[in-house]
Amino acid sequence: AQSVTQLDSQVPVFEEAPVELRCNYSSSVSVYLFWYVQYPNQGLQLLLKYLSGSTLVKGINGFEAEFNKSQTSFHLRKPSVHISDTAEYFCAVGTGRRALTFGSGTRLQVQP
Amino acid sequence: NAGVTQTPKFQVLKTGQSMTLQCAQDMNHNSMYWYRQDPGMGLRLIYYSASEGTTDKGEVPNGYNVSRLNKREFSLRLESAAPSQTSVYFCASSVGPGNGYTFGSGTRLTVV
Numbered sequence: 001a002q003s004v005t006q007l008d009s010q011v012p013v014f015e016e017a018p019v020e021l022r023c024n025y026s027s028s029v030s031v032y033l034f035w036y037v038q039y040p041n042q043g044l045q046l047l048l049k050y051l052s053g054s055t056l057v058k059g060i061n062g063f064e065a066e067f068n069k070s071q072t073s074f075h076l077r078k079p080s081v082h083i084s085d086t087a088e089y090f091c092a093v094g095t096g097r098r099a100l101t102f103g104s105g106t107r108l109q110v111q112p
Numbered sequence: 113n114a115g116v117t118q119t120p121k122f123q124v125l126k127t128g129q130s131m132t133l134q135c136a137q138d139m140n141h142n143s144m145y146w147y148r149q150d151p152g153m154g155l156r157l158i159y160y161s162a163s164e165g166t167t168d169k170g171e172v173p174n175g176y177n178v179s180r181l182n183k184r185e186f187s188l189r190l191e192s193a194a195p196s197q198t199s200v201y202f203c204a205s206s207v208g209p210g211n212g213y214t215f216g217s218g219t220r221l222t223v224v
Contacts, residue, residue: 006154009152032210034212036215042217042218043116043202043215043216043217043218044155044202044204044213044215045215046212046213046214049212051210090154090155094209094210096209097162097208097209098209099143099145099157099160099170100145100157100213101157102147102154102155102156103154104152104153104154105152105154
């Protein structure tokens with residue numbers, strides 16, 4: 001079975017500060033990992049994905065994530081956030097041909 | 113290029129009524145999915161279709177049925193709506209496992 005835990009339900013941060021959104025997964029086999037962003041009243045958009053290879057993955061809007069197999073983590077980072085980054089962020093894990101399992105989400109609140 | 117189109121965007125049902133949520137994609141994707149989103153619970157998989165002609169249950173299939181009408185369309189039916197089915201429903205599609213999903217904009221369903 002696969003599962004994913006997002007450790008923070010809300011993360012408040014000031015504009016231009018760095019941010020890290022945490023994600024841990026559980027699986028007994030090789031995984032592929034995703035981060036999605038959801039702006040208010042919209043669907044989810046893909047930020048970045050890890051399938052294999054380099055453990056540091058760069059995505060859109062200046063976000064990046066690092067796959068850590070030993071710690072079963074895939075934390076999302078951005079060195080300097082903007083007001084427009086205010087949204088809900090979802091981590092997701094997939095294995096083999098199974099559908100993705102999503103975490104419960106982290107609401108990023110960027111304050112001026 | 114519309115991507116994934118869901119109809120309707122909003123719906124209010126009375127307990128016991130039935131309805132079908134429609135989803136269509138124009139990206140020639142093989143796999144399609146139905147998730148529901150509830151506050152604090154992230155996205156939970158209802159049903160998915162790995163390829164045309166196949167459907168499988170997800171995490172929360174009770175009270176729902178699906179039809180993969182053709183490669184483009186994947187509908188979700190509520191036979192007898194219950195207040196517990198009040199949620200936002202998202203349809204998604206993908207080329208296949210290991211690939212990111214493209215999401216529709218969602219259907220906000222309220223059952224009273």
